[in-house]
Amino acid sequence: GEDVEQSLFLSVREGDSSVINCTYTDSSSTYLYWYKQEPGAGLQLLTYIFSNMDMKQDQRLTVLLNKKDKHLSLRIADTQTGDSAIYFCAANDYKLSFGAGTTVTVRA
Amino acid sequence: DGGITQSPKYLFRKEGQNVTLSCEQNLNHDAMYWYRQDPGQGLRLIYYSQIVNDFQKGDIAEGYSVSREKKESFPLTVTSAQKNPTAFYLCASSTQPDNLNYGYTFGSGTRLTVV
Numbered sequence: 001g002e003d004v005e006q007s008l009f010l011s012v013r014e015g016d017s018s019v020i021n022c023t024y025t026d027s028s029s030t031y032l033y034w035y036k037q038e039p040g041a042g043l044q045l046l047t048y049i050f051s052n053m054d055m056k057q058d059q060r061l062t063v064l065l066n067k068k069d070k071h072l073s074l075r076i077a078d079t080q081t082g083d084s085a086i087y088f089c090a091a092n093d094y095k096l097s098f099g100a101g102t103t104v105t106v107r108a
Numbered sequence: 109d110g111g112i113t114q115s116p117k118y119l120f121r122k123e124g125q126n127v128t129l130s131c132e133q134n135l136n137h138d139a140m141y142w143y144r145q146d147p148g149q150g151l152r153l154i155y156y157s158q159i160v161n162d163f164q165k166g167d168i169a170e171g172y173s174v175s176r177e178k179k180e181s182f183p184l185t186v187t188s189a190q191k192n193p194t195a196f197y198l199c200a201s202s203t204q205p206d207n208l209n210y211g212y213t214f215g216s217g218t219r220l221t222v223v
Contacts, residue, residue: 035211041216042215042217043151043200043214045211045212045213098151101150101151
């Protein structure tokens with residue numbers, strides 16, 4: 001099955017950009033996703049990218065996909081305190097496989 | 109509004125007791141999933157169902173059971189055979205597995221604690 005890996009923690013100053021990285025193993029994954037989880041809540045879909053795309057931008061979010069290296073990143077511009085959460089990368093084979101999640105802490 | 113509802117939000121279980129977590133969706137999604145979340149371990153798949161009256165084991169099915177008698181409902185029973193059930197449980201649903209451009213929709217979770 002698919003293995004998805006991400007770093008566990010990221011600390012960023014308010015107003016700076018955050019970059020969360022993810023690697024996956026299955027090159028046949030069609031869609032790759034980023035989810036956000038706030039404390040005590042479920043996961044909320046932030047954005048997704050189709051595997052034939054290199055980049056997708058959605059307001060403050062930019063997703064970059066390097067299919068050759070099987071590397072996915074999520075950039076959050078002008079990071080705010082409300083961006084503090086756990087961010088999950090996910091890739092699909094016949095079901096979604098999730099990374100362990102990156103806890104993003106925004107400091108003033 | 110369409111969505112997926114998990115209940116209860118908090119659940120306490122005594123040793124040796126079975127408990128059932130509820131998951132209901134009104135999104136007309138065919139597929140439903142149960143995940144367990146432990147700190148630092150991300151999401152681990154317990155069971156999933158792609159169609160009514162059918163379900164498959166995920167990666168950590170031991171000590172759990174499910175049923176899928178209705179399209180809208182996918183309850184999870186945590187049995188006494190599950191030795192370490194304290195965790196956050198998440199239910200999700202999706203359209204047909206080969207149409208994943210919208211990903212999964214998640215419920216708000218149930219926190220189960222053994223007392």
